[in-house]
Amino acid sequence: MRLLPGMVMLMLVLVISGSARATTDVMPFKDEAQEQQFRQLTEQLRCPKCQNNSIAD
Template sequence: MKKLLLVLFSSLLISFTASSAIDVFEFDNDKQEEQFKELSQTLRCPKCQNNTISDSNAELAKDLRVKVYEMTKAGKSKDEIVDYMIARYGNFVTYKPPFTVATSILWLGPLFVVLLGFSVIIFNSKKKTQKVTQSEEWDAKKEARLKALLDEKNGDKQ
């Protein structure tokens, strides 16, 4: 009997936690619902770093979902909601931050790394080409000297 009560109690606890994780939002029309879904998939949770507010279970993400819902229900446009979130949480809340002085390293950093990599490769290949050219000249001089020494040595044995 105790085992049955324990199983029943634990199943109730699990069902309560599962039901608390599901947010149910009701909208006036399909356009509002679509806008809410799109915004909740494109806004980033400031706490979770790389999760959208719809994917995150953090309290901040839940609050952001509620705020997006309220603003959507109030008739705010997508741009107005995104501008509000940027004003409150910064450019980090969007996955595509605008190009500003502060975000220029995010936009130009990868390009700089690629250009730096190509310039190092080109510099090293030119350096190796110069070494090969210099070693060929060196080999020609040394080979002439070596032939002279061999001829001299062969001349002594004969």
């Protein structure tokens, strides 16, 4: 029974650290122009399932 609080705490730490890591940029842009091009493309491309939304949404 003493093991349960430790396991719960460990699970909370793993979940929190995983979500914090997911928010970092995986691949940075080389320059501002490349980032701008990416933003324009994501605004123009549409989701195949929900044609109403861009993939930037």
